[in-house]
Amino acid sequence: MASHAPTPAYRRLRVEERRSQLLDTALRLFAQHPPEDVSLDDVAVAAGVSRPLVYRYFPGGKQQLYEAALRSAADELKQCFDEPLEGPRIPRLVRVLDRYLAFVDEHDIGFSALLQGGSVVETSRTTSIVDGVRRAAVEQILRHLPVVEPGLRLRMTVRMWITAVEAASLIWLDEGKQPSLDDLRNWLVDQFTAVLGVTAAHDPQTAVMLEALMADGDADTAAVEPPSLS
Amino acid sequence: MASHAPTPAYRRLRVEERRSQLLDTALRLFAQHPPEDVSLDDVAVAAGVSRPLVYRYFPGGKQQLYEAALRSAADELKQCFDEPLEGPRIPRLVRVLDRYLAFVDEHDIGFSALLQGGSVVETSRTTSIVDGVRRAAVEQILRHLPVVEPGLRLRMTVRMWITAVEAASLIWLDEGKQPSLDDLRNWLVDQFTAVLGVTAAHDPQTAVMLEALMADGDADTAAVEPPSLS
Numbered sequence: 452m453a454s455h456a457p458t459p460a461y462r463r464l465r466v467e468e469r470r471s472q473l474l475d476t477a478l479r480l481f482a483q484h485p486p487e488d489v490s491l492d493d494v495a496v497a498a499g500v501s502r503p504l505v506y507r508y509f510p511g512g513k514q515q516l517y518e519a520a521l522r523s524a525a526d527e528l529k530q531c532f533d534e535p536l537e538g539p540r541i542p543r544l545v546r547v548l549d550r551y552l553a554f555v556d557e558h559d560i561g562f563s564a565l566l567q568g569g570s571v572v573e574t575s576r577t578t579s580i581v582d583g584v585r586r587a588a589v590e591q592i593l594r595h596l597p598v599v600e601p602g603l604r605l606r607m608t609v610r611m612w613i614t615a616v617e618a619a620s621l622i623w624l625d626e627g628k629q630p631s632l633d634d635l636r637n638w639l640v641d642q643f644t645a646v647l648g649v650t651a652a653h654d655p656q657t658a659v660m661l662e663a664l665m666a667d668g669d670a671d672t673a674a675v676e677p678p679s680l681s
Numbered sequence: 682m683a684s685h686a687p688t689p690a691y692r693r694l695r696v697e698e699r700r701s702q703l704l705d706t707a708l709r710l711f712a713q714h715p716p717e718d719v720s721l722d723d724v725a726v727a728a729g730v731s732r733p734l735v736y737r738y739f740p741g742g743k744q745q746l747y748e749a750a751l752r753s754a755a756d757e758l759k760q761c762f763d764e765p766l767e768g769p770r771i772p773r774l775v776r777v778l779d780r781y782l783a784f785v786d787e788h789d790i791g792f793s794a795l796l797q798g799g800s801v802v803e804t805s806r807t808t809s810i811v812d813g814v815r816r817a818a819v820e821q822i823l824r825h826l827p828v829v830e831p832g833l834r835l836r837m838t839v840r841m842w843i844t845a846v847e848a849a850s851l852i853w854l855d856e857g858k859q860p861s862l863d864d865l866r867n868w869l870v871d872q873f874t875a876v877l878g879v880t881a882a883h884d885p886q887t888a889v890m891l892e893a894l895m896a897d898g899d900a901d902t903a904a905v906e907p908p909s910l911s
Contacts, residue, residue, distance in 0.1 A: 603859055604860070607849065607852050607853075607856070610848060610852055611845045611848045611849055611872075612845075614845055614847075614848035615841045615842075615844055615876075618840060618841045618844035618845075619837065619841055622837050622840055622841070626837070629833055630833070630834070634883070638879065641879040641882070642841075642876050645875040645876060645879045646845075646876065648875065649872050649875045652871070653864070653868065
């Protein structure tokens with residue numbers, strides 16, 4: 452046993468790397484096959500390790516590994532939404548979308564797997580892991596918008612747009628990653644301002660907010676195509 | 682046994698009614714509780730029948746009942762999309778949306794249950810029951826639009842909007858059915874023309890299609906508020 456005990460710091464790093472490798476492998480397998488068809492043996496073989504080693508990291512077996520893999524992907528995805536509350540807002544949205552779409556591009560099938568756990572939006576009745584990601588996305592967007600207490604229509608609009616972004620990501624993967632990421636991102640930003648424009652026509656709060664949003668972006672949105680509604 | 686054999690016509694009707702009652706009861710229970718927490722006994726009690734009777738209708742037990750309940754709701758939902766290819770197109774969309782939203786309003790929790798089986802859009806990798814509903818919705822919309830071979834961007838736009846409608850329905854239920862059904866329907870129609878407008882700015886096919894769509898609706902859309910993009 453003594454020969455298996457390297458220095459603590461070295462050992463901890465290896466443990467985290469191994470755990471991360473097993474999670475990535477599991478996410479890929481769970482993405483390609485229904486959970487009931489994936490065995491711990493499959494994960495061990497795909498990761499090039501022994502079955503006991505997988506059990507050492509995930510003593511709860513497949514269910515624990517499955518949930519940990521989804522949680523790991525969800526956490527990483529949520530980090531994409533972190534953006535300082537500084538500077539023009541549309542470029543902030545562009546940066547968040549770029550990180551999000553890069554995650555989608557990189558994780559591909561694993562991203563689809565993550566999203567298969569829940570319904571189309573987070574509601575008070577659903578509790579899946581992906582709902583936490585959706586809630587985080589909505590909260591982040593609302594935090595950045597120039598509005599203090601977003602009302603029903605504005606919140607609904609943001610939630611619907613988040614869903615449309617998620618749909619766009621899955622369709623984009625499904626369509627062989629067309630159009631280009633830049634095109635997709637600009638398209639989504641334009642859709643955001645367009646649906647806000649629709650809501651603004653019936654909701655004074657959204658109208659005031661949208662005017663502020665568009666004005667604040669004027670100076671620094673050269674990288675983004677002008678929204679189609681302006 | 683002879684006393685249990687009424688005339689065939691009478692018996693068949695009773696069988697279908699009973700089956701339908703059991704499906705409705707099951708859908709409600711599966712909507713309120715995770716499938717693993719619902720027993721056939723619960724369904725029997727809620728429907729006011731004996732456990733053996735539930736088994737007579739669903740010999741495959743809970744899984745069969747669960748899938749049959751979802752399929753029944755999905756079939757009913759798909760029927761909402763049937764609309765003759767006649768008359769101005771926006772009013773057709775209004776009628777379809779009205780039927781769809783009436784289904785959402787009536788089925789409430791059962792509607793949420795139906796949608797919890799899949800990811801956010803139908804893709805080539807997903808096979809859940811709700812995906813069949815989404816595919817039907819997209820196909821019906823594309824069939825009604827003035828375009829012969831819809832390209833990638835137009836198809837993506839329609840799929841994203843269908844997802845946004847689904848999200849809106851779930852949020853609407855979650856928010857205590859606010860705003861009114863009329864407001865919600867007009868809002869969704871306006872969003873449809875707005876996102877088509879965004880796509881049209883980058884996609885000639887969608888631009889031509891949208892112009893035809895807006896022109897054809899001019900004569901007969903008094904019941905719908907003017908789309909915000911026009």
